[in-house]
Amino acid sequence: MIRQKVVLRFPADVVEQPFIYTLAKKFNVTANILKANINPRKEGSMVVELSAEDEDYSGAMDYLQSHGVIVLPLAQQIVWLEDRCTQCGACVVICPTNALWVKRPEMTVSFCSEKCVVCERCLKACPARAIEARYLDEEGE
Amino acid sequence: MKKLRSIKEINEKIAKGQVVVATAEEIISMVEEHGVEETARRVDVVTTGTFGPMCSSGAFINLGHTTPRMRMSKVYLNGVNAYAGIAAVDVFIGATEIPETDPANTNYPGEFNYGGAHVIEDLVNGKEVFLEASSYGTDCYPRRKLEKWITLDDVNEAYLFNPRNCYQNYNVAVNTSDKTIYTYMGILKPHLGNANYCSAGQLSPLLNDPLFKTIGIGTKIFLGGGIGYVAWYGTQHNPNVPRTDNGVPRTGAGTLALIGDLKQMNSRFLRGVSLLGYGVSLQVGVGVPIPVLSEEILRFAAVSDAGIMAPVVDYSEAYPQGTGGILGEVSYADLKSGKIIVQGKEVPTASLSSYPRAREIALELKSWIEKGDFTLTEPVASLPSADFPVQFSRENKQKEE
Ligand code: SF4
Ligand code: SF4
Numbered sequence: 001m002i003r004q005k006v007v008l009r010f011p012a013d014v015v016e017q018p019f020i021y022t023l024a025k026k027f028n029v030t031a032n033i034l035k036a037n038i039n040p041r042k043e044g045s046m047v048v049e050l051s052a053e054d055e056d057y058s059g060a061m062d063y064l065q066s067h068g069v070i071v072l073p074l075a076q077q078i079v080w081l082e083d084r085c086t087q088c089g090a091c092v093v094i095c096p097t098n099a100l101w102v103k104r105p106e107m108t109v110s111f112c113s114e115k116c117v118v119c120e121r122c123l124k125a126c127p128a129r130a131i132e133a134r135y136l137d138e139e140g141e
Numbered sequence: 142m143k144k145l146r147s148i149k150e151i152n153e154k155i156a157k158g159q160v161v162v163a164t165a166e167e168i169i170s171m172v173e174e175h176g177v178e179e180t181a182r183r184v185d186v187v188t189t190g191t192f193g194p195m196c197s198s199g200a201f202i203n204l205g206h207t208t209p210r211m212r213m214s215k216v217y218l219n220g221v222n223a224y225a226g227i228a229a230v231d232v233f234i235g236a237t238e239i240p241e242t243d244p245a246n247t248n249y250p251g252e253f254n255y256g257g258a259h260v261i262e263d264l265v266n267g268k269e270v271f272l273e274a275s276s277y278g279t280d281c282y283p284r285r286k287l288e289k290w291i292t293l294d295d296v297n298e299a300y301l302f303n304p305r306n307c308y309q310n311y312n313v314a315v316n317t318s319d320k321t322i323y324t325y326m327g328i329l330k331p332h333l334g335n336a337n338y339c340s341a342g343q344l345s346p347l348l349n350d351p352l353f354k355t356i357g358i359g360t361k362i363f364l365g366g367g368i369g370y371v372a373w374y375g376t377q378h379n380p381n382v383p384r385t386d387n388g389v390p391r392t393g394a395g396t397l398a399l400i401g402d403l404k405q406m407n408s409r410f411l412r413g414v415s416l417l418g419y420g421v422s423l424q425v426g427v428g429v430p431i432p433v434l435s436e437e438i439l440r441f442a443a444v445s446d447a448g449i450m451a452p453v454v455d456y457s458e459a460y461p462q463g464t465g466g467i468l469g470e471v472s473y474a475d476l477k478s479g480k481i482i483v484q485g486k487e488v489p490t491a492s493l494s495s496y497p498r499a500r501e502i503a504l505e506l507k508s509w510i511e512k513g514d515f516t517l518t519e520p521v522a523s524l525p526s527a528d529f530p531v532q533f534s535r536e537n538k539q540k541e542e
Contacts (some may be wrong), residue, residue, distance in 0.1 A: 086192065086412060086424060086495045090327050093335035093491040104479060107496040124252055125328055127194065127414035127493070128424070 323418020
Protein backbone atom coordinates (compact mmCIF):
# COMPACT_ATOMS: atom_id res chain seq x y z
CA MET A 1 0.00 0.00 0.00
CA ILE A 2 1.33 3.41 -1.00
CA ARG A 3 0.06 6.72 0.27
CA GLN A 4 1.74 9.79 -1.05
CA LYS A 5 1.15 13.48 -1.48
CA VAL A 6 2.17 14.72 -4.92
CA VAL A 7 1.75 17.71 -7.19
CA LEU A 8 0.23 16.98 -10.60
CA ARG A 9 0.76 19.49 -13.39
CA PHE A 10 -1.48 19.41 -16.41
CA PRO A 11 -0.39 21.10 -19.64
CA ALA A 12 -3.15 23.17 -21.26
CA ASP A 13 -3.96 20.56 -23.91
CA VAL A 14 -4.83 17.82 -21.42
CA VAL A 15 -6.28 19.86 -18.60
CA GLU A 16 -9.86 18.92 -19.37
CA GLN A 17 -9.38 15.16 -19.35
CA PRO A 18 -10.89 13.27 -16.39
CA PHE A 19 -7.63 11.92 -14.91
CA ILE A 20 -8.87 11.52 -11.36
CA TYR A 21 -11.81 9.47 -12.59
CA THR A 22 -9.52 7.24 -14.65
CA LEU A 23 -7.16 6.78 -11.70
CA ALA A 24 -10.00 5.49 -9.61
CA LYS A 25 -11.70 3.41 -12.33
CA LYS A 26 -8.70 1.81 -14.00
CA PHE A 27 -6.10 1.73 -11.27
CA ASN A 28 -8.06 1.67 -7.99
CA VAL A 29 -6.19 4.77 -6.88
CA THR A 30 -7.97 6.95 -4.35
CA ALA A 31 -7.15 10.59 -4.86
CA ASN A 32 -7.85 13.06 -2.10
CA ILE A 33 -7.61 16.52 -3.63
CA LEU A 34 -5.98 18.99 -1.25
CA LYS A 35 -5.66 21.94 -3.61
CA ALA A 36 -6.41 22.55 -7.27
CA ASN A 37 -6.22 25.46 -9.63
CA ILE A 38 -5.97 26.43 -13.28
CA ASN A 39 -3.79 29.38 -14.22
CA PRO A 40 -4.60 32.00 -16.91
CA ARG A 41 -2.54 30.00 -19.42
CA LYS A 42 -5.02 27.16 -18.85
CA GLU A 43 -2.39 24.98 -17.18
CA GLY A 44 -3.65 23.08 -14.19
CA SER A 45 -1.98 22.05 -10.97
CA MET A 46 -3.30 19.92 -8.21
CA VAL A 47 -2.04 18.79 -4.83
CA VAL A 48 -3.40 15.31 -4.18
CA GLU A 49 -2.92 12.55 -1.71
CA LEU A 50 -2.88 9.28 -3.67
CA SER A 51 -3.34 5.90 -2.10
CA ALA A 52 -3.23 2.56 -3.89
CA GLU A 53 -1.65 -0.89 -3.93
CA ASP A 54 1.99 -0.79 -5.06
CA GLU A 55 1.38 -2.20 -8.54
CA ASP A 56 -1.66 -0.09 -9.25
CA TYR A 57 0.28 2.96 -8.14
CA SER A 58 3.15 2.47 -10.56
CA GLY A 59 0.68 1.72 -13.37
CA ALA A 60 -1.11 4.96 -12.56
CA MET A 61 2.15 6.93 -12.63
CA ASP A 62 3.00 5.49 -16.06
CA TYR A 63 -0.45 6.31 -17.31
CA LEU A 64 -0.26 9.92 -16.10
CA GLN A 65 3.20 10.53 -17.52
CA SER A 66 2.36 8.98 -20.89
CA HIS A 67 -0.53 11.45 -21.10
CA GLY A 68 1.70 14.46 -20.51
CA VAL A 69 0.96 14.96 -16.83
CA ILE A 70 3.97 15.94 -14.78
CA VAL A 71 4.17 14.33 -11.35
CA LEU A 72 6.25 16.14 -8.75
CA PRO A 73 7.01 15.23 -5.16
CA LEU A 74 5.30 17.54 -2.73
CA ALA A 75 7.35 19.73 -0.51
CA GLN A 76 5.54 20.69 2.62
CA GLN A 77 6.68 23.48 4.78
CA ILE A 78 5.96 24.49 8.31
CA VAL A 79 5.35 28.18 8.77
CA TRP A 80 5.70 29.83 12.16
CA LEU A 81 3.52 32.92 12.41
CA GLU A 82 5.67 35.05 14.63
CA ASP A 83 2.95 37.65 15.14
CA ARG A 84 0.50 35.06 16.39
CA CYS A 85 3.02 33.33 18.62
CA THR A 86 2.59 34.36 22.24
CA GLN A 87 6.04 33.02 23.18
CA CYS A 88 4.57 30.63 25.71
CA GLY A 89 6.90 27.74 24.99
CA ALA A 90 4.32 24.92 25.08
CA CYS A 91 5.54 23.58 21.72
CA VAL A 92 9.17 23.03 22.65
CA VAL A 93 8.62 19.75 24.46
CA ILE A 94 6.42 18.52 21.62
CA CYS A 95 8.88 19.26 18.79
CA PRO A 96 11.19 16.23 18.38
CA THR A 97 14.03 18.08 16.65
CA ASN A 98 14.37 21.35 18.58
CA ALA A 99 13.25 23.25 15.50
CA LEU A 100 11.08 25.12 17.97
CA TRP A 101 13.34 26.15 20.80
CA VAL A 102 13.67 28.50 23.75
CA LYS A 103 16.54 30.89 24.16
CA ARG A 104 17.46 31.06 27.82
CA PRO A 105 17.44 33.01 30.06
CA GLU A 106 15.36 35.37 27.89
CA MET A 107 12.77 32.56 27.42
CA THR A 108 11.98 33.70 23.88
CA VAL A 109 10.77 31.06 21.42
CA SER A 110 12.09 30.81 17.86
CA PHE A 111 11.67 28.47 14.92
CA CYS A 112 14.53 27.09 12.85
CA SER A 113 13.12 25.72 9.60
CA GLU A 114 16.31 23.83 8.69
CA LYS A 115 15.78 21.57 11.68
CA CYS A 116 12.07 20.98 11.02
CA VAL A 117 11.16 17.50 9.75
CA VAL A 118 7.52 18.45 9.09
CA CYS A 119 6.14 15.90 11.55
CA GLU A 120 3.24 18.31 12.18
CA ARG A 121 3.05 17.51 15.89
CA CYS A 122 3.26 21.17 16.82
CA LEU A 123 0.26 22.26 14.72
CA LYS A 124 -2.44 21.33 17.21
CA ALA A 125 -0.16 21.53 20.22
CA CYS A 126 0.20 25.29 19.83
CA PRO A 127 -2.63 26.89 21.87
CA ALA A 128 -2.43 30.12 19.86
CA ARG A 129 -2.47 28.20 16.53
CA ALA A 130 0.64 30.08 15.45
CA ILE A 131 2.03 27.24 13.35
CA GLU A 132 0.73 26.23 9.93
CA ALA A 133 1.60 23.63 7.33
CA ARG A 134 1.74 24.90 3.77
CA TYR A 135 2.11 22.85 0.65
CA LEU A 136 4.73 24.07 -1.75
CA ASP A 137 5.17 22.73 -5.23
CA GLU A 138 8.49 23.03 -7.03
CA GLU A 139 7.93 26.65 -7.86
CA GLY A 140 7.32 27.38 -4.23
CA GLU A 141 3.76 28.45 -4.85
CA MET B 142 8.03 48.88 59.77
CA LYS B 143 9.24 52.28 58.63
CA LYS B 144 7.04 53.94 56.10
CA LEU B 145 9.00 55.31 53.16
CA ARG B 146 6.30 57.06 51.17
CA SER B 147 2.54 57.10 50.63
CA ILE B 148 0.58 56.37 47.48
CA LYS B 149 -0.38 60.03 47.42
CA GLU B 150 3.29 61.02 47.39
CA ILE B 151 4.00 58.53 44.60
CA ASN B 152 1.18 60.04 42.53
CA GLU B 153 2.62 63.51 43.09
CA LYS B 154 5.95 62.26 41.74
CA ILE B 155 4.14 60.68 38.76
CA ALA B 156 2.49 64.03 38.04
CA LYS B 157 5.88 65.78 38.18
CA GLY B 158 7.51 63.12 35.99
CA GLN B 159 9.92 62.22 38.81
CA VAL B 160 8.71 58.75 39.68
CA VAL B 161 11.23 55.88 39.66
CA VAL B 162 9.81 52.59 38.44
CA ALA B 163 11.45 49.18 38.00
CA THR B 164 9.96 45.90 36.83
CA ALA B 165 9.84 42.92 39.18
CA GLU B 166 12.64 41.45 37.07
CA GLU B 167 14.86 44.54 37.11
CA ILE B 168 14.42 44.99 40.85
CA ILE B 169 16.11 41.65 41.59
CA SER B 170 19.54 42.70 40.37
CA MET B 171 19.11 46.20 41.83
CA VAL B 172 18.56 44.71 45.28
CA GLU B 173 21.44 42.30 44.79
CA GLU B 174 23.72 45.16 43.91
CA HIS B 175 22.60 47.95 46.22
CA GLY B 176 20.77 46.11 49.00
CA VAL B 177 17.17 46.50 50.14
CA GLU B 178 17.57 49.76 52.05
CA GLU B 179 19.08 51.81 49.27
CA THR B 180 16.89 50.32 46.52
CA ALA B 181 13.77 50.96 48.58
CA ARG B 182 14.81 54.57 49.00
CA ARG B 183 15.34 54.98 45.27
CA VAL B 184 12.50 53.03 43.68
CA ASP B 185 8.89 54.14 44.11
CA VAL B 186 7.02 51.46 42.20
CA VAL B 187 7.67 47.87 41.07
CA THR B 188 5.63 46.65 38.09
CA THR B 189 4.67 43.00 37.64
CA GLY B 190 3.18 41.10 34.71
CA THR B 191 1.73 37.79 33.63
CA PHE B 192 0.26 36.41 30.40
CA GLY B 193 -1.25 32.97 30.70
CA PRO B 194 -4.42 31.03 29.87
CA MET B 195 -7.03 31.99 32.48
CA CYS B 196 -10.16 29.91 31.95
CA SER B 197 -12.27 31.72 34.51
CA SER B 198 -12.77 34.77 32.31
CA GLY B 199 -15.52 36.31 30.24
CA ALA B 200 -17.21 39.52 29.21
CA PHE B 201 -20.46 41.26 29.99
CA ILE B 202 -21.92 42.92 26.92
CA ASN B 203 -24.94 45.16 26.53
CA LEU B 204 -25.99 44.51 22.94
CA GLY B 205 -28.21 47.59 22.66
CA HIS B 206 -31.95 47.81 22.13
CA THR B 207 -33.67 47.01 18.86
CA THR B 208 -36.89 48.37 17.42
CA PRO B 209 -39.26 46.89 18.25
CA ARG B 210 -37.69 46.03 21.59
CA MET B 211 -36.54 42.54 22.50
CA ARG B 212 -35.90 40.65 25.76
CA MET B 213 -33.23 38.32 24.44
CA SER B 214 -33.50 34.92 26.07
CA LYS B 215 -31.11 32.89 23.93
CA VAL B 216 -28.08 34.56 22.39
CA TYR B 217 -25.31 33.25 20.17
CA LEU B 218 -22.20 35.15 19.05
CA ASN B 219 -20.51 33.46 16.09
CA GLY B 220 -22.40 30.31 17.11
CA VAL B 221 -21.15 30.42 20.70
CA ASN B 222 -23.81 30.59 23.38
CA ALA B 223 -23.74 33.71 25.56
CA TYR B 224 -25.61 33.60 28.87
CA ALA B 225 -28.72 35.75 28.59
CA GLY B 226 -30.40 35.05 31.92
CA ILE B 227 -30.02 38.70 32.93
CA ALA B 228 -31.74 41.90 31.75
CA ALA B 229 -33.15 42.34 28.24
CA VAL B 230 -30.05 42.88 26.11
CA ASP B 231 -27.29 42.07 28.62
CA VAL B 232 -25.31 38.89 28.09
CA PHE B 233 -22.20 37.22 29.49
CA ILE B 234 -19.92 35.45 27.06
CA GLY B 235 -17.74 32.94 28.89
CA ALA B 236 -14.20 32.22 27.67
CA THR B 237 -14.50 28.44 27.65
CA GLU B 238 -17.93 28.13 25.97
CA ILE B 239 -17.79 26.20 22.70
CA PRO B 240 -20.38 26.05 19.89
CA GLU B 241 -23.01 23.36 20.43
CA THR B 242 -21.91 21.89 17.09
CA ASP B 243 -18.29 21.39 18.23
CA PRO B 244 -17.54 17.64 18.34
CA ALA B 245 -15.49 18.32 21.53
CA ASN B 246 -13.78 15.17 22.74
CA THR B 247 -16.01 12.74 20.82
CA ASN B 248 -13.27 13.21 18.26
CA TYR B 249 -10.47 12.67 20.83
CA PRO B 250 -8.35 14.66 21.33
CA GLY B 251 -10.72 17.48 20.39
CA GLU B 252 -9.21 20.49 18.64
CA PHE B 253 -11.43 23.23 20.10
CA ASN B 254 -10.52 25.69 17.41
CA TYR B 255 -13.11 28.31 18.33
CA GLY B 256 -15.00 29.35 21.44
CA GLY B 257 -16.03 32.22 23.69
CA ALA B 258 -12.43 33.40 24.13
CA HIS B 259 -12.07 33.68 20.36
CA VAL B 260 -15.32 35.67 20.16
CA ILE B 261 -13.83 38.08 22.71
CA GLU B 262 -10.58 38.28 20.72
CA ASP B 263 -12.49 38.88 17.47
CA LEU B 264 -14.47 41.69 19.11
CA VAL B 265 -11.30 43.28 20.46
CA ASN B 266 -9.76 43.05 16.98
CA GLY B 267 -12.69 45.05 15.59
CA LYS B 268 -13.98 42.07 13.60
CA GLU B 269 -17.64 41.57 12.81
CA VAL B 270 -19.34 38.92 14.93
CA PHE B 271 -22.65 37.28 14.00
CA LEU B 272 -25.35 37.83 16.62
CA GLU B 273 -28.37 35.51 16.74
CA ALA B 274 -30.96 36.14 19.42
CA SER B 275 -34.36 34.69 20.15
CA SER B 276 -37.05 35.50 22.66
CA TYR B 277 -40.45 34.30 23.85
CA GLY B 278 -41.80 37.84 23.47
CA THR B 279 -43.56 39.98 26.07
CA ASP B 280 -45.97 42.92 25.93
CA CYS B 281 -43.10 45.33 26.53
CA TYR B 282 -40.54 43.39 24.48
CA PRO B 283 -42.44 41.98 21.48
CA ARG B 284 -39.58 41.10 19.14
CA ARG B 285 -38.81 37.37 18.94
CA LYS B 286 -35.88 37.02 16.62
CA LEU B 287 -32.79 38.96 15.60
CA GLU B 288 -29.88 38.13 13.35
CA LYS B 289 -27.19 40.66 12.51
CA TRP B 290 -23.49 41.36 12.31
CA ILE B 291 -22.07 43.46 15.13
CA THR B 292 -18.71 44.90 16.13
CA LEU B 293 -17.37 46.08 19.46
CA ASP B 294 -18.17 49.66 18.42
CA ASP B 295 -21.84 48.76 17.90
CA VAL B 296 -22.48 47.51 21.42
CA ASN B 297 -23.08 49.80 24.38
CA GLU B 298 -20.90 48.52 27.20
CA ALA B 299 -18.49 45.63 27.02
CA TYR B 300 -16.29 44.76 29.95
CA LEU B 301 -14.18 41.82 30.83
CA PHE B 302 -15.17 40.40 34.20
CA ASN B 303 -12.97 37.50 35.17
CA PRO B 304 -13.95 35.64 38.34
CA ARG B 305 -10.52 34.01 38.81
CA ASN B 306 -7.26 35.29 37.32
CA CYS B 307 -3.65 35.64 38.38
CA TYR B 308 -3.30 32.44 40.37
CA GLN B 309 -0.64 32.96 42.98
CA ASN B 310 1.63 30.05 42.05
CA TYR B 311 0.45 26.83 40.43
CA ASN B 312 1.09 23.13 39.96
CA VAL B 313 3.74 21.70 37.69
CA ALA B 314 1.90 19.04 35.70
CA VAL B 315 3.39 15.65 34.76
CA ASN B 316 2.06 12.30 33.57
CA THR B 317 3.31 9.03 35.05
CA SER B 318 0.92 6.82 33.06
CA ASP B 319 1.85 5.02 29.85
CA LYS B 320 -0.31 7.06 27.50
CA THR B 321 -0.32 10.72 26.43
CA ILE B 322 -2.90 12.84 28.23
CA TYR B 323 -4.46 16.13 27.13
CA THR B 324 -5.06 18.59 29.95
CA TYR B 325 -5.61 22.25 30.69
CA MET B 326 -1.90 22.18 31.49
CA GLY B 327 -1.19 21.14 27.90
CA ILE B 328 -0.13 17.86 26.34
CA LEU B 329 1.58 15.61 28.86
CA LYS B 330 3.62 12.80 27.37
CA PRO B 331 3.70 9.40 29.12
CA HIS B 332 6.35 8.21 31.57
CA LEU B 333 7.21 11.72 32.75
CA GLY B 334 7.84 12.83 29.16
CA ASN B 335 7.51 16.51 30.02
CA ALA B 336 6.62 18.83 32.90
CA ASN B 337 4.41 21.84 32.18
CA TYR B 338 4.11 24.88 34.39
CA CYS B 339 2.03 28.03 34.17
CA SER B 340 3.25 31.09 36.06
CA ALA B 341 5.46 34.05 35.33
CA GLY B 342 7.31 33.25 38.58
CA GLN B 343 9.38 36.25 39.68
CA LEU B 344 7.31 38.60 37.47
CA SER B 345 3.91 37.28 38.57
CA PRO B 346 1.75 39.87 40.42
CA LEU B 347 0.71 37.91 43.48
CA LEU B 348 4.10 36.26 43.95
CA ASN B 349 5.59 39.74 44.40
CA ASP B 350 3.09 40.68 47.08
CA PRO B 351 2.52 37.28 48.66
CA LEU B 352 0.59 38.53 51.69
CA PHE B 353 -1.43 41.17 49.80
CA LYS B 354 0.17 44.10 51.64
CA THR B 355 -0.55 46.47 48.74
CA ILE B 356 -2.82 44.69 46.24
CA GLY B 357 -6.42 44.91 47.34
CA ILE B 358 -9.97 45.47 46.14
CA GLY B 359 -10.02 48.53 43.90
CA THR B 360 -6.35 48.36 42.88
CA LYS B 361 -5.92 49.81 39.40
CA ILE B 362 -4.10 47.47 37.01
CA PHE B 363 -3.09 46.75 33.42
CA LEU B 364 -5.65 44.34 31.96
CA GLY B 365 -5.55 43.03 28.40
CA GLY B 366 -3.79 46.16 27.17
CA GLY B 367 -6.19 48.58 28.87
CA ILE B 368 -6.89 49.75 32.38
CA GLY B 369 -8.70 47.44 34.76
CA TYR B 370 -9.31 47.00 38.46
CA VAL B 371 -9.23 44.29 41.09
CA ALA B 372 -12.95 43.75 41.70
CA TRP B 373 -12.80 41.19 44.47
CA TYR B 374 -10.72 38.25 45.61
CA GLY B 375 -10.98 35.54 42.99
CA THR B 376 -12.89 32.29 43.32
CA GLN B 377 -10.90 29.59 45.16
CA HIS B 378 -8.81 32.35 46.81
CA ASN B 379 -7.01 30.47 49.55
CA PRO B 380 -4.24 32.27 51.43
CA ASN B 381 -3.94 29.56 54.09
CA VAL B 382 -1.40 27.35 52.40
CA PRO B 383 2.16 26.26 53.24
CA ARG B 384 4.67 29.02 52.55
CA THR B 385 8.43 29.25 52.32
CA ASP B 386 10.27 31.38 54.90
CA ASN B 387 9.99 34.44 52.65
CA GLY B 388 6.18 34.21 52.77
CA VAL B 389 5.73 32.88 49.21
CA PRO B 390 3.04 30.19 48.84
CA ARG B 391 4.42 26.78 47.85
CA THR B 392 1.27 25.89 45.96
CA GLY B 393 -1.73 27.59 44.31
CA ALA B 394 -3.05 30.15 46.81
CA GLY B 395 -4.55 33.61 46.27
CA THR B 396 -6.50 34.65 43.16
CA LEU B 397 -8.03 37.88 41.85
CA ALA B 398 -11.36 38.75 40.26
CA LEU B 399 -10.65 41.40 37.64
CA ILE B 400 -12.72 43.88 35.70
CA GLY B 401 -11.87 46.21 32.82
CA ASP B 402 -13.23 47.93 29.73
CA LEU B 403 -12.99 45.58 26.72
CA LYS B 404 -13.02 48.56 24.39
CA GLN B 405 -9.55 49.58 25.61
CA MET B 406 -7.99 46.14 25.14
CA ASN B 407 -6.03 44.61 22.28
CA SER B 408 -5.27 41.08 21.17
CA ARG B 409 -1.58 41.28 21.89
CA PHE B 410 -2.60 40.95 25.53
CA LEU B 411 -5.94 39.11 25.20
CA ARG B 412 -5.99 35.94 23.14
CA GLY B 413 -8.29 33.02 22.49
CA VAL B 414 -6.37 29.76 22.83
CA SER B 415 -7.18 26.13 22.01
CA LEU B 416 -5.93 23.46 24.37
CA LEU B 417 -5.87 20.14 22.51
CA GLY B 418 -8.20 17.58 24.09
CA TYR B 419 -9.25 20.04 26.78
CA GLY B 420 -11.05 23.09 25.44
CA VAL B 421 -10.91 26.79 24.81
CA SER B 422 -9.36 29.34 27.15
CA LEU B 423 -8.53 33.03 27.21
CA GLN B 424 -4.91 34.09 27.53
CA VAL B 425 -5.05 37.22 29.65
CA GLY B 426 -2.34 39.80 30.17
CA VAL B 427 -2.31 41.36 33.64
CA GLY B 428 0.11 43.83 35.17
CA VAL B 429 -0.13 45.08 38.73
CA PRO B 430 1.90 47.97 40.16
CA ILE B 431 3.33 47.53 43.64
CA PRO B 432 4.01 50.79 45.49
CA VAL B 433 7.22 50.55 47.52
CA LEU B 434 5.72 51.86 50.76
CA SER B 435 8.24 50.16 53.00
CA GLU B 436 11.41 48.10 52.88
CA GLU B 437 9.35 45.03 53.70
CA ILE B 438 7.22 45.49 50.60
CA LEU B 439 10.33 45.83 48.46
CA ARG B 440 11.82 42.72 50.01
CA PHE B 441 8.75 40.75 48.93
CA ALA B 442 8.87 42.25 45.44
CA ALA B 443 12.54 41.35 45.07
CA VAL B 444 11.74 37.63 45.12
CA SER B 445 13.50 35.70 42.36
CA ASP B 446 12.70 32.45 40.58
CA ALA B 447 15.09 30.56 42.85
CA GLY B 448 12.96 31.50 45.87
CA ILE B 449 9.60 30.37 44.48
CA MET B 450 8.73 26.68 44.82
CA ALA B 451 5.97 24.79 43.00
CA PRO B 452 4.59 21.29 43.59
CA VAL B 453 4.95 18.61 40.90
CA VAL B 454 1.57 16.93 40.44
CA ASP B 455 0.66 13.78 38.51
CA TYR B 456 -2.20 14.69 36.15
CA SER B 457 -2.78 11.06 35.16
CA GLU B 458 -3.83 10.05 38.68
CA ALA B 459 -3.46 12.32 41.73
CA TYR B 460 -5.06 15.38 40.10
CA PRO B 461 -8.09 13.84 38.31
CA GLN B 462 -8.85 11.54 41.24
CA GLY B 463 -8.39 14.36 43.73
CA THR B 464 -6.24 12.16 45.94
CA GLY B 465 -3.63 14.84 46.64
CA GLY B 466 -0.01 13.97 47.07
CA ILE B 467 2.85 15.48 45.12
CA LEU B 468 5.90 14.03 43.40
CA GLY B 469 8.22 16.71 44.71
CA GLU B 470 8.89 20.43 44.70
CA VAL B 471 10.93 22.45 42.23
CA SER B 472 11.82 26.12 41.94
CA TYR B 473 10.97 28.35 38.98
CA ALA B 474 14.71 28.70 38.40
CA ASP B 475 14.80 24.90 37.90
CA LEU B 476 11.74 25.05 35.63
CA LYS B 477 13.19 27.81 33.49
CA SER B 478 16.49 25.94 33.08
CA GLY B 479 14.59 23.61 30.73
CA LYS B 480 14.68 20.46 32.81
CA ILE B 481 13.84 19.25 36.29
CA ILE B 482 14.43 15.99 38.12
CA VAL B 483 11.28 14.03 39.05
CA GLN B 484 11.60 10.60 40.69
CA GLY B 485 15.24 10.50 39.65
CA LYS B 486 14.42 11.15 36.02
CA GLU B 487 15.42 14.21 34.01
CA VAL B 488 12.22 15.75 32.63
CA PRO B 489 12.09 18.54 30.01
CA THR B 490 9.94 21.52 31.00
CA ALA B 491 7.59 23.78 29.05
CA SER B 492 5.47 26.73 30.03
CA LEU B 493 1.93 27.67 29.09
CA SER B 494 2.34 31.18 30.43
CA SER B 495 4.48 33.47 28.29
CA TYR B 496 7.42 34.89 30.22
CA PRO B 497 8.53 37.25 27.42
CA ARG B 498 5.01 38.69 27.17
CA ALA B 499 4.84 39.01 30.99
CA ARG B 500 8.05 41.05 30.83
CA GLU B 501 6.58 43.17 28.05
CA ILE B 502 3.50 43.90 30.21
CA ALA B 503 5.64 44.89 33.21
CA LEU B 504 7.67 47.19 30.95
CA GLU B 505 4.53 48.64 29.35
CA LEU B 506 2.99 49.41 32.72
CA LYS B 507 6.31 50.92 33.80
CA SER B 508 6.27 53.26 30.81
CA TRP B 509 2.63 54.23 31.42
CA ILE B 510 3.56 55.24 34.96
CA GLU B 511 6.72 57.07 33.91
CA LYS B 512 4.80 58.99 31.25
CA GLY B 513 2.17 59.98 33.77
CA ASP B 514 -0.61 58.02 32.03
CA PHE B 515 -1.21 55.73 34.98
CA THR B 516 -1.50 56.66 38.63
CA LEU B 517 -1.68 54.34 41.61
CA THR B 518 -4.73 53.69 43.75
CA GLU B 519 -5.22 52.98 47.41
CA PRO B 520 -7.15 49.69 47.83
CA VAL B 521 -10.66 50.27 49.18
CA ALA B 522 -10.56 47.00 51.12
CA SER B 523 -7.94 44.34 51.77
CA LEU B 524 -7.91 40.85 50.33
CA PRO B 525 -8.19 38.03 52.85
CA SER B 526 -4.62 37.16 53.79
CA ALA B 527 -2.83 34.83 56.14
CA ASP B 528 -1.02 35.53 59.37
CA PHE B 529 2.41 34.42 58.46
CA PRO B 530 5.59 35.08 60.41
CA VAL B 531 7.88 35.93 57.53
CA GLN B 532 11.58 35.24 57.94
CA PHE B 533 13.71 36.52 55.17
CA SER B 534 16.68 34.29 54.47
CA ARG B 535 20.08 35.04 56.01
CA GLU B 536 21.46 35.75 52.60
CA ASN B 537 18.91 38.46 52.06
CA LYS B 538 19.62 39.99 55.46
CA GLN B 539 23.33 40.16 54.79
CA LYS B 540 22.79 41.95 51.51
CA GLU B 541 20.74 44.47 53.36
CA GLU B 542 23.61 45.34 55.66
S1 SF4 C 1 6.60 20.03 12.30
FE1 SF4 C 1 7.58 18.68 13.81
S2 SF4 C 1 9.77 19.11 13.55
FE2 SF4 C 1 8.69 20.79 12.54
S3 SF4 C 1 8.54 22.37 14.11
FE3 SF4 C 1 6.64 21.18 14.22
S4 SF4 C 1 7.06 19.61 15.78
FE4 SF4 C 1 9.04 20.46 15.18
S1 SF4 D 1 3.12 26.91 21.42
FE1 SF4 D 1 2.59 28.34 19.76
S2 SF4 D 1 2.34 30.31 20.82
FE2 SF4 D 1 3.43 28.98 22.22
S3 SF4 D 1 5.60 29.40 21.80
FE3 SF4 D 1 5.04 27.64 20.53
S4 SF4 D 1 4.46 28.58 18.57
FE4 SF4 D 1 4.44 30.22 20.07
